[in-house]
Every structure is written in structure tokens, then in C-alpha cells.
Amino acid sequence: MSDASIWLVEDDRSIGAALLRTLLAEGYRAQWAASIAEARALEGVPDLVVLDRGLPDGDGLGLCRELLEQHAGLRVLMLTARTDEIDVVLGFDAGATDYVAKPFRLAELLARIRAQLRVGVVGRQQAVEVGDLQLDPGSRRVHVAGEEVLLRPKEFDLLARLADEPGSVVRRETLMSDVWDSHWFGGTKTLDVHIAALRRRIDPTHGPSRITTVRGVGYRLERP
Ligand code: CA
Numbered sequence: 001m002s003d004a005s006i007w008l009v010e011d012d013r014s015i016g017a018a019l020l021r022t023l024l025a026e027g028y029r030a031q032w033a034a035s036i037a038e039a040r041a042l043e044g045v046p047d048l049v050v051l052d053r054g055l056p057d058g059d060g061l062g063l064c065r066e067l068l069e070q071h072a073g074l075r076v077l078m079l080t081a082r083t084d085e086i087d088v089v090l091g092f093d094a095g096a097t098d099y100v101a102k103p104f105r106l107a108e109l110l111a112r113i114r115a116q117l118r119v120g121v122v123g124r125q126q127a128v129e130v131g132d133l134q135l136d137p138g139s140r141r142v143h144v145a146g147e148e149v150l151l152r153p154k155e156f157d158l159l160a161r162l163a164d165e166p167g168s169v170v171r172r173e174t175l176m177s178d179v180w181d182s183h184w185f186g187g188t189k190t191l192d193v194h195i196a197a198l199r200r201r202i203d204p205t206h207g208p209s210r211i212t213t214v215r216g217v218g219y220r221l222e223r224p
Pocket residue numbers: 010011012052053054055
């Protein structure tokens with residue numbers, strides 16, 4: 001997918017210019033915006049957005065949410081100097097699919113971009129039904145008892161991974177490496193945060209969760 005469309009939103013002129021040159025040289029269809037306003041004016045549909053947070057006209061988090069509402073299944077790689085745990089969690093909660101700290105290593109960033117674009121392609125499998133839960137990877141839509149449930153990209157990926165093996169425990173390490181990058185540096189607290197969010201969205205108001213915690217091992221999506 002080397003002709004993928006990448007939007008780069010970065011106000012640092014030297015980083016922006018260098019990255020744009022590199023992405024174009026790699027064969028991507030890359031466009032560069034130096035502000036939120038410029039990003040809104042970009043044309044076409046991106047496969048991936050490389051997004052800075054500290055932008056002259058606002059926080060990239062808001063733009064992240066906005067772009068995800070417009071483009072279902074979009075991958076968003078946050079590239080930012082804000083690396084406190086709370087910032088990373090906020091980034092993922094806004095729908096970012098990867099998070100890279102500045103200063104960054106170019107080869108690693110390019111590898112992560114390739115990984116993000118692979119996930120976008122591989123993510124298309126057959127629709128799955130587990131009881132009254134339906135998950136369609138093609139459209140990235142989820143229905144519970146006939147009602148559509150809106151999930152953030154990582155929540156969807158996580159549910160899709162659990163739904164690959166309903167009734168079986170999927171190990172924490174497996175979830176981390178399949179849903180996040182295998183060399184993700186943030187520890188597995190991110191996983192628990194996303195499971196909690198997923199439960200809030202798909203679980204019935206009363207009764208047990210659809211997702212069982214198997215302490216010290218992983219999680220299981222229950223068959224009815
Ligand atoms: Ca900046």
C-alpha cells in the first residue's frame with residue numbers, strides 16, 4: 001500500500017518539510033498542513049494522518065476526533081512531545097491508533113507508518129456474530145441486539161480480535177501485539193483502559209459483562 005494517502009499535520013517547518021520529502025520519496029501520496037485550518041482544507045480522503053498535538057490554532061486531539069467522525073477506519077498516528085501517561089491515554093481515547101514521542105527516529109516512524117497501513121488493509125475480514133453481537137470488519141460497524149454501537153478505532157480492533165476466538169481466552173500479550181504495535185512502549189495499562197471503555201459501550205445495563213477478565217492471563221469474549 002505504498003501509494004497510500006498520508007496527511008501530515010505539523011507546524012514545525014523543518015520537521016514538516018523533511019517528513020513530507022521522505023514520505024513522497026517512499027511513494028506515498030503525502031500532503032502537509034501546518035495548522036488545523038490548513039488540515040481542514042486538504043482535499044481527498046487520507047488512509048493515515050500523522051498528527052502533531054501542539055498546533056498554532058488548537059490541540060490536535062480535537063482535529064483527531066473530527067477526522068475520525070468524517071472517515072471511518074482512518075488511522076491516526078500522533079507525533080508529539082507530550083509523553084506523560086495521561087497524554088498518551090487521552091490520545092488513544094481520542095481515537096489515535098499509534099503514538100510516537102518527539103524527538104523520534106525516522107526509521108522507526110516509517111516502520112510504524114507501514115504497520116498502521118497494514119492494519120488498515122488486513123482489517124477487512126468476514127462479518128462475525130457472537131450471540132446478538134454483530135461485528136463487520138468491512139464497514140467497521142458493530143451492532144448489539146440490532147442497535148448500532150459506535151466504537152473508537154482501537155476499541156473496534158480489540159473487539160474484533162476477541163471475536164476471532166469467542167469463548168477462548170486471548171492473552172494480554174497477544175492483544176497488545178495484535179491490536180497495538182508489538183514494540184509499544186506504554187505497558188499494558190492501555191489495554192485495561194480500552195477494555196473498560198468497550199464494556200461501557202457493548203455490555204447490557206444489567207447482568208454480567210460480555211468480556212470476562214481472566215486474571216493474570218487475558219480476556220475472553222463470552223459466547224451466549
Ligand atoms: Ca507543534
